[in-house]
Amino acid sequence: MNYWLMKTEPDECSIDDIATAPKQTVIWDGVRNYQARNFMRAMQLGDQVFIYHSSCRQVGIAGIVEVSRTAFADPSQFDATSPYVDNAYVDNNTASATTAEAARWSAVEVTYLQHLTRLLPLAELKALPALSANPLVRRGQRLSVMPFTDAEWQAVLALQ
Incomplete structure (x- = not known):
């Protein structure tokens, strides 16, 4: 099993929403x-x-989900009404136009597992020695999806 972190704005998709x-x-x-x-x-x-x-006001790790469907073509890239539309696909005026068969962007499905016993704030995560090399605690390195090692995962779980 691999471990990951996904960032979200709670007003768009929170652990409660999932x-x-x-x-x-x-x-x-x-x-x-x-x-x-x-x-x-x-x-x-x-x-x-x-x-x-x-x-948001309270930034941090809020819960855990599980990957329940692996990568597939992100449907929002083909939806002209979506803020995530891929205009190259919609315009279809360029050689790099996205197609369903060769999608530029991917999505996954995740299924709720649990809330953490408390929100683990970024300040607390930054102080955790096991995370010192993780992009989450390094300024300018925070992607919306990032891997966690087993040791990093276990260290975060030990905080709750």
Whole structure:
């Protein structure tokens, strides 16, 4: 099993939203960074993911989900009404136009596992020696999707 962290703005998709979604499953879409997309493409069924609330009053790790469907074409890239639309696809005026068969962007499905016993704030995570090399605690390195080692995962779980 691999471990990951996904950042989300709680007003868009919080751990509570996932917990109350039908079948407690959501599509994780809208990722528009190539490195983060490649991490999503590396995810396997059963991998566990920390849900990290960002761009809000209380920033930190809020819960855990599990990858329940591996990478597939992100449907939002084909939706002209979506803020995540891939205009190259919609305009279809360029040679790099995205197609369903060769999608530029990927999504995964995640299923709720649990809330943490408390929100683990970024300041506390930054003080954790086991995370000193993790991009989450390094300024300018925070992708929306990033891997965690087993040791980093266990160190975070020990905080709750």
